[in-house]
Every structure is written in C-alpha cells, then in structure tokens.
Amino acid sequence: MVFSNTFEGEERKAGASLKLPDIRAFVAKSLMREVADDENFFETGFVTSMFGMQLITFLEKRYEIEVLDEDLDLTNFCTLNNIVAFIDRKLS
C-alpha cells in the first residue's frame, strides 16, 4: 500500500474513518503485528524502543500537527482509538 505524503485540507479534517486504517497500518508495520483498535499496545510487550518516536514523527508528518512536551501522555498514544481522538483534538 502506498500513501501520499500529506493529506489535502479536506481529507485531513475527515473523521476517524480515514485516520484509523492509516494509523492501524503504520502501527502494524512498525510492530510487525496487527493490533486491535482498543488494544493497549504498550502493554503487549511488542513495542520497540524506537516506536514512541517513530509514531510521533509519523503523526506529525501525516496530519501536519506538532506534538508538544505537554502532549507526552501515554494515554494519547496507547491505543489506535486514543491516537485518533488525540489527532482530532489537535486538529480541532
């Protein structure tokens, strides 16, 4: 699967339906396994030491957001659904 590097404005503002598969694919690729939408992947033991920064870099580039020091809260990043909610908050 090949994605374009950046979303157009409309697409970027679209809801979870667009973001979820996108983020799911990234996480699956990074962890080399599928994760359920509500699964806390930091508790699975499959998270690599680089994953935290890789995920943030991906989200920043993909959704044109900036993850700040005050955003560093594991609940923002621990499940696919939470990540989508976090992105929606950042974009709102």
Add this chain to the structure above:
Amino acid sequence: MEKQRPLEQYRRFAQEAIAPMAKPSDLAGRLDPAVVEALRANGFLGCITPTALGGLGMDPISYGQLTAEVGRACSSARTLMTVHHLVSAAILRWGGGEVKARLVPRLARGEEIAAFALSESEAGSDASALSTTIRREGDYIFLSGEKCWVSFGQIASVILVIGRAAEGITAVLVPCDTPGLHRHAVTSMVGVRAGMMAEITFDNCKLPATAIVGRAGFGLSHVATTALDHGRYSVAWGAVGIADAAVCASYAFAKTREQFGSVLKDKPLMRARLTRISVAARAARALCMEAGRLRNAGAPSAIVETMVAKYAASKAAVYAANEAVHIHGARGLMEEQQVERLLRDAKVTEIIEGSSDILELLLGEQDLGGDLDGSFFG
C-alpha cells in the same frame, strides 16, 4: 535557513582551522581552545538551531557534510559538535518554551557548551538500568548519582542528565555550577583522546522542577531517543570523515612508498586494498546522504535509516582506518602519522550512541524487508 555553503568551504574551514590542531590536541588530551573558538566564531555550535533562535538553521545534509569534514580533520572536534548538537536537538524538540527561548540561543552562539550524561558504570548498553535518582519535593527536584564517560564533561556549562524519577526515566538540564555537582577528568581514554571526558557526580543537586525536559517518565523513550537519534546521525557523518581521511592517507602513502622496485600503488594486491576501502567509504557516505534526505523530509523512516547509516559508516571507518594502518606498515603505528589516531577514533564510533551490537538488536526489531524505497513511511 542558512544558504547552503559549498562543500569546499566546509573542507577549507576544517583543514585550516581544525586539522593543524588535531595532533597536538590528541597528544595533550585536550581540545585546543582555538578549535572551540573557531567552531563558535563560525556559528558551527548552532548548526541545527533555527535562525529565529540564533542558529544557522542548516539542512541535515549540509550539517552532515560539515560534520564529515570536521570528523575528517579531528574526531575530538567532531565529538564536541555531536554532543553539543544532540543536547540542542533534544531541547529544541522537547524543551519547554521558557527553556528553549533562554538556553537554545546561548547554545547556538556557543556561550554555553552542552554535554550529555546517560551512561553509568552499571548502565551502558542497557540504559534502562540507570540508577541516578531524581527526587521531587514541591517545585524542586534533587538529583543524586554518578555518570561516566561524559564527553566534554570537563568544559561543559550545562549537562542533559538522564535519571530515574517516580514517574520513570526522566531528563533534566543541569547547570554545571549547581552546588553538589563534581567533575573528575578522565585522562586515560585513548579513543577521541581530546574529548575532555569526565565522570560527574551529583550529590543531592537541587534544581527547579522546570529543569525537567519533556515530561517526567519520557526521558528515555523520547528525550534521550531524540538526542541519540541526532547523535547517531552526527557520528555516522563523522565516521564518513574518518573513512575519507584513511582512504586519502592510504593513497598518498601508496603513491610514494617504493618496495620491490616500484610504488606500492602499482601492486595488484595493494590496488585491491585501496579499492575496497574507497568503495566502503563511498557506500557509507551514500547511506548518510539517504538518511539526510529522509531527515530533511521529516520522514518517520529517518530514525531507522539513520541507524543503518551509523551502523555501516562506523564499520566502514574502522575497516578503512585499520587498512590504512596496515598499508603504512610500521609507520602506521607511529604517533607521528595520523593513521593510528584514525583507528583509535574510528573504534569509538562503533561503541557510542548504541554499539554495533545494540544497533543490530534495534534494527532486528524493524521490518526492513518490504520498505526499501521508503514509500510507506515517506
């Protein structure tokens, strides 16, 4: 962003302002202050800092090429750039607004020199085993522990220290005039011998809680990871510089040294050696360029490709420097020649910022199979 300077300018700067001081600095175990001043005066302690914060705002490839030229001239000077910039990178990424506005411009102008303290005697490759403690009391934190192998710890004015708080591993910025901070020079390190290494003890150092960089508990996973990612990029380019220097020295020697009635360069076996090290140096540079391209694009794959570049470039540097010593024969082991220094310094690049073994473990966790064109991660 700084207008890209031609590679020639970086080379001239490094060869004129740094290279002449490399040997005396190495022999003295202390980087000549004129080198620090030359880096400072040219803005090269603020390469990656945006111009709005007083830096040069260099793009990753220009920064890499400069680092390679400095590394080619003197690995100790390159190490200063590495640690200073990796701390700047971590603060730029995770520092709070106040700390960024106050400290980053001073770092960029070289008014402060930064060092990085992660390693401890019992926590090397396994950084998560560190035992330096950060205890919080109201608006203050108290730092206690002992760090080793701190490059430029002898002259740094501020240190990014990774310790353990109640929330987990945490990064704090510690001014070196903090009461309870003591430094002890390490003088017996033979790699990057002018790296002005120190052991640093923190004896219940009292700091404002605002000294924490990022959030408590994210010191290893995010702050140190950002710092080490930058460090790997810098070390990778520094290793390219060492490999280049080894190749150049080898050709120069082989062109003039005569045995069996002709110069060494004309011997088939010598040509094979020279070819192999030249190819290794070029391959290392190509991987660094690719990592730089991805970093410039902000691609998530840049983190992994930087590891790949550092892994390959450090191996190329050790290989080329080892061959350079061999090609020089007995002369290769004399301090008068620079090649034995290249070998000592090259070996360091395989150990720091994640040793080659640790990078194999980290890269082994990645799916490097289906992504060679970078299309997925961009």
